[in-house]
Amino acid sequence: MNDLPVTITVAGHAEREYAPNRCTVALQVHADGATREQAADPVAVAIATVTGLVTELRERPDSPVKRWTFDQVRHTRYRPYNNEGKTLPWRYTSSASITVTFHEFDAVAAFVDRVSGIEAVTVSDLRWWITRKSRQRKLAEVRDLAVQNALDKAKGYTKSLGYNTFRAVAIADPSMLGLPTPPTPYPGGGPVLRSAMRTDMAPASAESGPTFALEPDRIGITADVEARFEAS
Structure with a gap:
């Protein structure tokens, strides 16, 4: 020794x-068209539909939604070019972002399934995480x-x-x-x-x-x- x-x-x-104890579902709402209305109207309808779904979940006594965010709608336009380099008529786009954070995971699949069927809505990401x-x-x-x-x-x-x-x-x-x-x-x-x-x-x-x-x-x-x- x-x-x-x-x-x-x-x-x-x-x-x-x-x-994980949280799941954040990120949604992108996007549409384009030959006029501002053709781009903006589908986005407005989609946002109203998604907002209704989220509100329905939030109003449950045992709501699975912890919080949600809605980014303002953005309207833009651009001039595309054809194969010969000539400018074409204006194209208009409208877009917005929505995130919904769940603390009850049983409701995530049903929510994703419903919003995936809404025109102009894309599920861009599912982020699973742990609170601070x-x-x-x-x-x-x-x-x-x-x-x-x-x-x-x-x-x-x-x-x-x-x-x-x-x-x-x-x-x-x-x-x-x-x-x-x-x-x-x-x-x-x-x-x-x-x-x-x-x-x-x-x-x-x-x-x-x-x-x-x-x-x-x-x-x-x-x-x-x-x-x-x-x-x-």
């Missing part, structure tokens, strides 16, 4: 996957695991020397204790969140509503720390 204390500086790493408070709690859990990983490393390095007492001298974010910063898949060396979404198609039914089910993948949270221990 070695009677002299030794200092070990190690990096700890941990990652865990968690279920929930993410901070989960990140704290992963950081604790990263510290434990660092301690396990220190014990592993000194196992053959017979040390059995370890005292933490310093715990720090990556690169703060002078260790080389490992390559990371995210900027700044902070925690990374990863998510994805699977769509499972189901047989069509006249009464069952949507013909698909949305199944979000779990979100990965990663943490890295540096630790210095004194073993004796």
Whole structure:
């Protein structure tokens, strides 16, 4: 057994996957035409229809919608060119953006199915995420695991020397204790969140509503720390 204390500086790493608790559905409303009315009218009808659907969901006692946003309608025009480079008559476009955030995922598929059938509406994105408070709690859990990983490393390095007492001298974010910063898949060396979404198609039914089910993948949270221990 070695009677002299030794200092070990190690990096700890941990990652865990968690279920998302929010889903934001992003909608794009767009139409164009030879006149301003041909572009604006379908967009106005689509916005009114979507707004009605969202309002219906929001007024439920157990509303699955946490919040929603509506960007103002934009009207533009442009002059296209033909193959010979000559200008053609004006074309008019109208567009708007709508986002709807759900905290009850059972309602997402039905909503996407309904809005997908509205003229001039496109579902541009489904973003599955974790709220800030929930993410901070989960990140704290992963950081604790990263510290434990660092301690396990220190014990592993000194196992053959017979040390059995370890005292933490310093715990720090990556690169703060002078260790080389490992390559990371995210900027700044902070925690990374990863998510994805699977769509499972189901047989069509006249009464069952949507013909698909949305199944979000779990979100990965990663943490890295540096630790210095004194073993004796």
